[in-house]
Amino acid sequence: MIHPVLVKKQRFILGIALLLILVTMIGGMGLGYSSLSYDRLLPTLMGQGTFKEEFVLYSVRLPRILITLLAGMALALSGAILQGITRNDLADPGIIGINAGAGVAIAVFFLFFPIEAGSFVYLLPLVAFGGAVLTAFFIYVLAYSKNAGLQPVSLVLIGVGFSLALSGAMIVLISASDRTKVDFIAKWLAGNIWGTDWPFIWALLPWLVVLVPFTLYKANRLNLLGLSEPAAIGVGVSVERERIHMLLTAVALAASAVSVTGGISFIGLMAPHIAKALVGPRNQLFIPVAVLLGGWLLLFADTLGRNIIEPSGVPAGVMVSFIGAPYFVYLLLKK
Template identity: 70%
Template sequence: MIHPTLIKKQRIVLCLLAVLIILTVMISMGIGDAALSYDRILPTLFGAGSFKESFILFSIRLPRIIITVLAGMALALSGAILQGLTRNDLADPGIIGINSGAGVAVAIFFLFYPVQSGTFVYLLPVVAFIGAFLTALLIYIFSYEKKQPLNPTRMIIIGVGFSLALSGIMIVLISSQERAKVSFIAKWLAGNIWGTDWPFILAILPWLLIFIPYALYKANRLNILALNEPVAIGVGVAVKKERLLLLFTAVALAASAVSVTGGIAFVGLMAPHIAKSLVGPRNQLFIPVAILLGGWLLLIADTIGRNLVSPDGIPAGIVVALIGAPYFMYLLLRK
């Protein structure tokens, strides 16, 4: 049973994060190359804006903001699940190669599959998932040992190796392609939010609507799996089955996010850690906090990067990396 004080603390933190997201959304809607004054945002949202104001808000700003928040939520939850499964605080879908696997699949699909506007957007998350799942499966196979089926340290090291190898494959793939396609892949690798239209929201949303409730439902299983394996077996948990289902969930969430945002790392590393420091290590408490925190972190990174340098800005992935890399080093040294 969770102490009522902790539940109250979690609700306060969730409310504060919701307010932070709303404030950041309002700021993000008002700033950019095309000006939209803050006193016109609410009238425009409720249909009283001019054609120019409506176009800026509904065709340019709002889809990008929603995509960024959803992708941040998916990456944060994916990181939280991976950290619970591996019992390693350094696990993150971007660091252990899952994002790279999704990226290679997206690159192959984009470079060699004839792009059709009607289906391309909706196939992207599926293609990214196939690449990410195959990568995760190979990492699991290579890190498997009879004495210790899931060795956290071995899995992280092998994942980093796969990430580097897949980055090399990506370079080989784009080295002989035409300039326009290479430019897109380069932006994708940098973590540039490129899926900035309403169809991309419809493409990513079903994945989150399925897997976020499932992960919350399995939060107590993650608590048990975070203990040692004999304890988990002793309380009646089908360890292998639960691990594979949760790994499947983490991969699906990461793949759906990076298919529309590009190769963004460190959100899945930072959000769970900060959430644990705020409300404690129990998954029922920190996972909802991590989800909102991930959405806010990626949104604020994209807002800063988009407006820091004109005209193209800095990709959100680079802004997150500038914050996340020192945090990663801090965790590495501390552990």
């Protein structure tokens, strides 16, 4: 039973988060290299704009805004799941190597396999998922002890090692490749939002539609997995089975996000922490808040980054890292 005061507080914070998202979306629609005046925004949304206004809004701005919002939500939820199943507040799909595993798979697919434009968008999340699952499997096996179970500290350290090794492998892969493809991979590594068209939204959206409700359904199991292993087993939880299910969910969310946004870290670290600080550690309460905050953080970082330096801007991954890296060091020292 969740106290009604906490539920009321959660709803208030969800309302604030939705308001932040709405304000940032409106700001992002008008700002950019080709500016769109705010007094023309509503008429353009209603289909009464000029060709240029409708092109800027519907072909450039709106798809990018929705992609960053959805990807931020997926990364935040992935981080929340990883922190729960590992009982480690430093777990994040970017920090522990899952994003890097997805990135190497995408690089191999992009560099060495024939690509058809029609299927490329929809295959990317699947390719990224395969690379991320393989990486997560090796990290899990190496961090697992037969006597003591999963070792949270080992998982983070091994994950960081995998992340560095896979980043090195990525550099080796692109060192002798075609210049055009190298540019794409380099932008991916920097966390440059590259999937900015409507098909990428339809490629990402089904993963969230399925996995967000599934995670909320499993929220109570995540609460139990956050306890010590003997305590979770004592109340009847099949710890390893549930952990593997939730790990696959976290990997799928992270892989689907980074397949269209590039290598973005720290969203999955910061959003769950902020949500827990606001509404407490129960997954039923903080997961919806973390999802909205993750979407807003990435949307805000991308909106800010693309307007600092025109026309190319600063990649969203770099903007997020400016905030996330010091926050990671703070948590590392604190924990």
